[in-house]
Amino acid sequence: MFRRLRLWDYPGPAIARPRPPLPMIMYDKGLAGLPDDVIHEIFGLLDTSALKSCSLTGKAISLTAKPFVHRTLFITPRPRVTKHKGPNSPGRQTEFKGLAILDERKFLQHTRHLSIFLPANPLFAHDLQPHTRHLRTLTNVRSFKTRWLDTPSFIARMETFFGGFLDSLQSLELEFPRGDHKQILYFVCRFPNLRDLRIKGLQDYTHSIRSGGPHPDIETSPLLNGTLDLELNTGSDRGAQLVLNNLVMLPSGLKFRTIRLLGCTGNNPQLLVDACAPTLEYMDFTGHWFGRSSLRRREC
Numbered sequence: 001m002f003r004r005l006r007l008w009d010y011p012g013p014a015i016a017r018p019r020p021p022l023p024m025i026m027y028d029k030g031l032a033g034l035p036d037d038v039i040h041e042i043f044g045l046l047d048t049s050a051l052k053s054c055s056l057t058g059k060a061i062s063l064t065a066k067p068f069v070h071r072t073l074f075i076t077p078r079p080r081v082t083k084h085k086g087p088n089s090p091g092r093q094t095e096f097k098g099l100a101i102l103d104e105r106k107f108l109q110h111t112r113h114l115s116i117f118l119p120a121n122p123l124f125a126h127d128l129q130p131h132t133r134h135l136r137t138l139t140n141v142r143s144f145k146t147r148w149l150d151t152p153s154f155i156a157r158m159e160t161f162f163g164g165f166l167d168s169l170q171s172l173e174l175e176f177p178r179g180d181h182k183q184i185l186y187f188v189c190r191f192p193n194l195r196d197l198r199i200k201g202l203q204d205y206t207h208s209i210r211s212g213g214p215h216p217d218i219e220t221s222p223l224l225n226g227t228l229d230l231e232l233n234t235g236s237d238r239g240a241q242l243v244l245n246n247l248v249m250l251p252s253g254l255k256f257r258t259i260r261l262l263g264c265t266g267n268n269p270q271l272l273v274d275a276c277a278p279t280l281e282y283m284d285f286t287g288h289w290f291g292r293s294s295l296r297r298r299e300c
Contacts, residue, residue, distance in 0.1 A: 141165035151179035152213025195226035
């Protein structure tokens with residue numbers, strides 16, 4: 001009697017069982033027959049690579065996918081082996097020449113999210129001056145992000161440079177904007193439907209005062225009923241304190257639902273919370289003392 005039995009078998013290549021055919025849903029009227037909200041929901045679930053693949057299947061689908069493929073425009077200089085200028089020196093940028101090609105192909109009208117990041121030089125008004133004709137076709141921008149924006153050079157000509165999306169902009173993010181607190185807040189308040197605001201860092205207060213520029217009065221303020229995200233300097237920076245003080249005193253008041261503050265100490269955060277008390281739902285404060293950070297969260 002066998003106490004242990006081993007059997008070896010050398011089968012041929014494995015052959016997968018045929019799968020049953022998947023049910024197909026046919027729509028007689030094609031893509032044009034679907035409601036617009038259904039089409040928007042379907043294409044909104046796809047990533048960029050899937051949208052590009054869909055745009056190659058047919059003309060009708062290509063026209064539908066085009067607004068989703070070109071909804072984000074990121075302008076940044078190409079890496080060059082040149083000596084960069086300092087962050088406070090003006091320089092004429094050539095990275096905006098591609099706007100003419102995008103405008104010619106009617107891509108700019110689909111832009112929803114615009115980002116301009118120049119790593120070595122500030123963004124001055126004369127950098128955008130040769131391209132104002134193309135900037136006017138940006139009529140559907142919802143969010144705008146930029147770094148080292150020289151606000152004094154844009155204040156007097158907001159309609160010229162940002163007139164295409166003054167009314168449509170809902171989210172604004174400024175990293176290290178140039179100018180004093182009044183100039184920065186005036187630039188923010190020129191977008192009447194602005195909901196979300198993020199300011200990361202400020203220029204040195206004494207430098208902002210020396211830079212001069214126009215100081216018009218703020219007569220109206222945006223909606224400001226979304227998220228406020230401020231990453232300012234420590235409480236010893238007078239410029240950060242003035243930004244908070246003037247933000248609380250805006251004519252139409254504040255209605256933020258979410259507030260995130262980094263590096264803001266003293267009584268200014270309390271004034272901000274009191275101003276948004278009727279609508280505030282969540283706040284996150286982080287302060288720096290002796291190189292350590294303390295985090296306090298509270299659900300309203």
